[in-house]
Amino acid sequence: MAIALALAAAASWGLSDFLAGLASRRVSVPVVLLLVEGGGLVVIVAITLLSGAAFFDSSRDFWSAIAGGLSGVLGLGCFYRALAIGTMSVVAPISSAGVALPVVVGIATGNRPSALTAVGLAAIVAGVVLASREEHADAASAEAGRTALLLALLSAVGFGGFFALTDAPSDASVPWTLVCARSAALPFVAAVIAYNRPAWPARRLGLGIAAVGCIDLAATALIAIANTKGDLSVVSVLGGMYPVATVLLAAVVLHERVRAPQVVGIVLALGGVALVAAG
Template structure:
């Protein structure tokens, strides 16, 4: 069950990231981030209140969920900007290297993946590294590519922090973990939008579309947090981190981004690693 939930979450994340990345090429990233976070918050807050689920009994769980939300929004902000200025098929796999954080946390907490699963995790990590290799046409593109890689690495740390920080509170309440993780960053992102007053603003139709992307992202977040309550953190974290596979495929089909041979090998390794983890 945990494996299926994590893989589904990865597919949803890959789709939402691709759509948000496209939007970030037309609209200022803070606005995209605010709409994505706000759209997801509206849905999950409604569900949480309607369910009547009790709030956390432990303050540390609430604080951990808030911390996870802040780490996640930092990751998304850097990630969306990287998608806007870089090549999606390069940026997305690099962002998944944050899978190393939950793996380490899982092992420290006592998780012991099988030999097959461990080999799968290694294949996934190697795969995303190979998928990140790219040559640039000119100096300007190379500079943008380097900036995108740095932002993607920062987002990797943030995503890894999100997985780790939301693991414990999710055991107490999945709904409240998601709600707090979504609500906590909203004032910060709104303040950034007000301070920057970005000129690139969406039309009403585009704004609604971006907010809808937030519900897809919410579905992914919900699925991976639920998966964490049913399986090993190390396995769920890496499988959930395989969202770049979907993003790379969408970029190839929709944007006609071309993958070099090493990148193709990386995608195959990542897919093989997912199969190995599932088998283990």
């Protein structure tokens, strides 16, 4: 059961990333963020209130969830923009390297990684280097590719911050962690929209983007349930494979093609993520 739930979560995350990336090619990224985060927030608030989940006992957990939400939305904004202008098959695996950030922070503060984790970190670095070696037809596409790579790396940092900052609050209350994280992000995104005044999508497209937020929320719920049903290391590895779904969708729907060295890089990056999660 845990394996099936973790795989379903990975597929849901990969699908939501792909759909949000497509939407970001037609709609301003801040608008996509607002609709995705808002759509998920409506659902999680209803679930939290109906379930009667207890709020945090510690104010530290509350503020950590808020900080995690801000880090996450910054990472998500960079990620969506990278998906919009870059090659999804490359962007998605690089952004997933964010799971390594808490490990790197731990090493910097004196923790010694396991041999498995050390190999995983090395594989991620090598994979990012290889995956980023794209060939471009002209200077404009080359510039877009470099920008997408930088944004993907920044999104990895943002996601890593989210994982690190929401770890303790999630132990206290997963529903309230999600509510606080998404609520903290919305005023920031709304302020960006108010300043830039981007065009809004048609009603049907807007509702579709909001539904993407519900898919993302479903993935979070599935992985949380999987953690209670099976071994954490196995669930973490399988859940971390969500970029595979994005890569496959990009190949089938967008007909993206990557060179052999990039394929090796993508496999190395995803394998490194799996090793870090398992370690």
